[in-house]
Amino acid sequence: MDYFSLxxxxxxxxxxxxxxxYWRSLQFVxxxxxxxxLLSPLSPFGMLLPNHSLLNPGSTWHWSARNSSAYLNKTHDIISIVPLMGSVSYYTCSFDVMKQILSADIRLHTEKPYDMTLERLFGPSLASVNGESWRRHRRVVQPxxxxxxxxxIGNEVANIYQSMMESKDWRDCKQIEFLESHxxxxxxxxxxxxxxxxxxxxSWNAISSSEKPETHLNHVEAQHYRQNGFTLPEALRIVSQTLIPRIILPNWVYAVPIERLQRMGESWNDLSSYIGTAINDKDLVNYVSKDGDTQDPRECNKDNLLTRLVTSWTLSKSEKHSLSENEVIGNMYTLMFAGHETTASALVSVFALLAIHQDIQEKAFNEITVIQAAQSSESKNIDVNKxxxxxxxxxxxxxLYPSANFLPRELTQDxxxxxxxxxxxxxxxxxxxxxxxxLISIFRNxxxxxxxxxxxxxxxxGIAEHEVGMxxxxxxxxxxxxFAQVEALHILSTILTSWKIDILTRPNENREMYKxxxxxxxxxxxTAFGLRSVPLRLIRRF
Ligand code: HEM
Structure with a gap:
C-alpha cells in the first residue's frame, strides 16, 4: 500500500x-x-509563551483589553473562553454574578481548581483545599x-521604620528616591x-534584600549565594518569580549545570529549609520551658500563626481537627506569600496614585494629623479604625489594581x-x-x-466593608x-506623617507622561497583580 497516499x-x-x-466544546457552553x-489563557504554556490577542491571550488578557474589547465592550456579564487546546471556562465582569456564586460558595460545592492553586508546589493549605478539609484548616488558622x-502590627511597623531610617542613614535626608518602590x-x-x-x-537589617533583580546577578554574586545560601527575601522573591517553570519542569532539571536553573533549585531548597527551621524551633519552644520541663503547647502563646499551625500538628495524634506536617508546611508557604506580596502590591499602587493625585494625598495627610492630634500622648500608635x-x-x-486579579472556581454541578x-x-x-x-473587569465595569x-x-x-469585593x-x-488593612494603614500613616510622596520622572518626562x-x-x-514599575520620591515634610 502506498502510505503517502493515505x-x-x-x-x-x-x-x-x-x-x-471544538464544536462539542462550543455546544457545551x-x-x-x-x-x-488557540491556547487557554491560564494553561502553563499560555502563561509562558508570548501573548497574542487572538492566538494566546495570556493570563492578563483582561488587563490589556480593559478599555476596549473585553466582554464585547462590557455588553455581556459573562463570556465563554473556548480554546482549541485547553479547557473551557467562563469569565465574568459582573460583581452581582460574583456575589451570587461566591456568597454560597460552600453550599453550592464550587471548588478551587487544583491546577489553579499552588498545592502541587507547596502542599495542601487553607487557600487550596475544599469542602470538609477547608473547614478543618479554617478552624485551625482563623483564631x-x-x-x-x-x-x-502597629508596634512592628514603628520598629521597622526606625531600623530602616537608621540602617539607610535616612534620618537626616531631605529626600529619598526609589527607582523601584516594589x-x-x-x-x-x-x-x-x-x-x-x-x-x-x-528586622530591616537582618534581611538584606538585593536591590537588583535576581536575573542581573553577576558571576561573583551568584558564587556568593551558592556558598552562603539565599536570604529569606531573596529566596522568596526567586521562588515567587519561578512558580510556572517550577510546575512545568521535572526535578532532575535543577541538577543540570546551568547557572539559572541551579539558582532556581537552590532558592527553593533554601526557602524550604527556612520554613523547616522555623517549624522545628517553634516545636521546641512549645514543648520545653526554660527549666527543661515539657509544657502543654495549648498554654503557650496562641496568637501567632506559626504557633497555632505547629500546635495543631503536634496535637494531631490526639485531636480530630488538626493539621498534618505537610499541611502545616503548605499553610506556612501560603501565608508567607499571601501575607506579604498582596499587601506590598496594594501599597505600591496606593503610593503611586497618591503621588500623582497630590490633592488626595493632602486630604489623607490631614486626616492622619487630625487623628494624631486628638489622641492622648500615651497612645503610641495611631487608631487605624479612624x-x-x-x-x-x-x-x-x-x-484599580486588585492584588488578586482573578478568582477561579470549578463548578461541580450545573x-x-x-x-x-x-x-x-x-x-x-x-x-x-x-x-x-x-476582578480587573468587575472593578472597572x-x-x-x-x-x-x-x-x-x-x-x-457609605459602602459596608463586606460589600468591598477586592x-x-x-x-x-x-x-x-x-491584617492587610491594619498593616497598610499603619505604613501609610507612618510614611505620610513625615514624608510627602511625589513622582520621580525620567529626563524630559512631565507629570502627565509619568502618569x-x-x-x-x-x-x-x-504571585500578586499590580503596577510593575513605580519610581517615587519621598520629600521630608518638616
Ligand atoms: C491587600 C492584601 C490582600 C488582598 C487584596 C487579598 C485578596 C484575597 C482574595 C480576593 C481572596 C479570596 C480568594 C478566592 O476567593 O479565591 C483571598 C484569600 C485568602 N487570603 Fe488574602 N488578600 C490580601 C492579604 C492577605 C494576607 C495579609 C493574608 C495572610 C496573612 C492573606 C491570606 C489569605 C488566605 C489564606 C486566603 C484563602 C482563604 C480561604 O480560602 O479560606 N491574604 N485573599
Missing amino acids: FPLVCALITSLIAYQ HFMPGLRP AFSNKLYES DFMLKFTLCIISKCGFGIDA MTFTKFCLWEALR MAVDVQMPDAQKVILQKGSWIMFD PHTFPQPNDFEPERWN FGVGPRACIGRK ERVLNDAGQVG
Missing part, C-alpha cells in the same frame, strides 16, 4: 476530529459569545487572626508578616445565575467547567463603577483582610 486522508480525519471536538483562542495579632514595599511587608505572623525576627478616608484610598487603589447584560435572563453554567471572577479609570476614593463612602466574597473571602507610563504598566509581580 497522508491527506489521515490529515483530513484528524482535522475533522479536532473540528468536531451553549455557544455563549467570547474568546476563541490566630486575633485582636492581639492586629495590635502587634523592592521597598516587599521588604517592609515581609518584615511584618515574618515577625507578627511567624515570630521570625526579620482612618476612614485613607482606607478609601487603599480600597480605590485595590479596585448552576443557574441571573445576569443583566446583554438582557436580564437566567444563564445555566455547566458542571465541570471553570468560572473566573475577573462602568455599569457598577462610573468613570472606572478615575481614582476617586470618595466613591467608597478581598473576595462569602465564606472563602480573605482571612488576612484585616500615562506608570499607571498603564500593570501585570503579575510575583
Whole structure:
C-alpha cells in the first residue's frame, strides 16, 4: 500500500476530529459569545509563551483589553473562553454574578481548581483545599487572626521604620528616591508578616534584600549565594518569580549545570529549609520551658500563626481537627506569600496614585494629623479604625489594581445565575467547567463603577466593608483582610506623617507622561497583580 497516499486522508480525519471536538466544546457552553483562542489563557504554556490577542491571550488578557474589547465592550456579564487546546471556562465582569456564586460558595460545592492553586508546589493549605478539609484548616488558622495579632502590627511597623531610617542613614535626608518602590514595599511587608505572623525576627537589617533583580546577578554574586545560601527575601522573591517553570519542569532539571536553573533549585531548597527551621524551633519552644520541663503547647502563646499551625500538628495524634506536617508546611508557604506580596502590591499602587493625585494625598495627610492630634500622648500608635478616608484610598487603589486579579472556581454541578447584560435572563453554567471572577473587569465595569479609570476614593463612602469585593466574597473571602488593612494603614500613616510622596520622572518626562507610563504598566509581580514599575520620591515634610 502506498502510505503517502493515505497522508491527506489521515490529515483530513484528524482535522475533522479536532473540528468536531471544538464544536462539542462550543455546544457545551451553549455557544455563549467570547474568546476563541488557540491556547487557554491560564494553561502553563499560555502563561509562558508570548501573548497574542487572538492566538494566546495570556493570563492578563483582561488587563490589556480593559478599555476596549473585553466582554464585547462590557455588553455581556459573562463570556465563554473556548480554546482549541485547553479547557473551557467562563469569565465574568459582573460583581452581582460574583456575589451570587461566591456568597454560597460552600453550599453550592464550587471548588478551587487544583491546577489553579499552588498545592502541587507547596502542599495542601487553607487557600487550596475544599469542602470538609477547608473547614478543618479554617478552624485551625482563623483564631490566630486575633485582636492581639492586629495590635502587634502597629508596634512592628514603628520598629521597622526606625531600623530602616537608621540602617539607610535616612534620618537626616531631605529626600529619598526609589527607582523601584516594589523592592521597598516587599521588604517592609515581609518584615511584618515574618515577625507578627511567624515570630521570625526579620528586622530591616537582618534581611538584606538585593536591590537588583535576581536575573542581573553577576558571576561573583551568584558564587556568593551558592556558598552562603539565599536570604529569606531573596529566596522568596526567586521562588515567587519561578512558580510556572517550577510546575512545568521535572526535578532532575535543577541538577543540570546551568547557572539559572541551579539558582532556581537552590532558592527553593533554601526557602524550604527556612520554613523547616522555623517549624522545628517553634516545636521546641512549645514543648520545653526554660527549666527543661515539657509544657502543654495549648498554654503557650496562641496568637501567632506559626504557633497555632505547629500546635495543631503536634496535637494531631490526639485531636480530630488538626493539621498534618505537610499541611502545616503548605499553610506556612501560603501565608508567607499571601501575607506579604498582596499587601506590598496594594501599597505600591496606593503610593503611586497618591503621588500623582497630590490633592488626595493632602486630604489623607490631614486626616492622619487630625487623628494624631486628638489622641492622648500615651497612645503610641495611631487608631487605624479612624482612618476612614485613607482606607478609601487603599480600597480605590485595590479596585484599580486588585492584588488578586482573578478568582477561579470549578463548578461541580450545573448552576443557574441571573445576569443583566446583554438582557436580564437566567444563564445555566455547566458542571465541570471553570468560572473566573475577573476582578480587573468587575472593578472597572462602568455599569457598577462610573468613570472606572478615575481614582476617586470618595466613591467608597457609605459602602459596608463586606460589600468591598477586592478581598473576595462569602465564606472563602480573605482571612488576612484585616491584617492587610491594619498593616497598610499603619505604613501609610507612618510614611505620610513625615514624608510627602511625589513622582520621580525620567529626563524630559512631565507629570502627565509619568502618569500615562506608570499607571498603564500593570501585570503579575510575583504571585500578586499590580503596577510593575513605580519610581517615587519621598520629600521630608518638616
Ligand atoms: C491587600 C492584601 C490582600 C488582598 C487584596 C487579598 C485578596 C484575597 C482574595 C480576593 C481572596 C479570596 C480568594 C478566592 O476567593 O479565591 C483571598 C484569600 C485568602 N487570603 Fe488574602 N488578600 C490580601 C492579604 C492577605 C494576607 C495579609 C493574608 C495572610 C496573612 C492573606 C491570606 C489569605 C488566605 C489564606 C486566603 C484563602 C482563604 C480561604 O480560602 O479560606 N491574604 N485573599
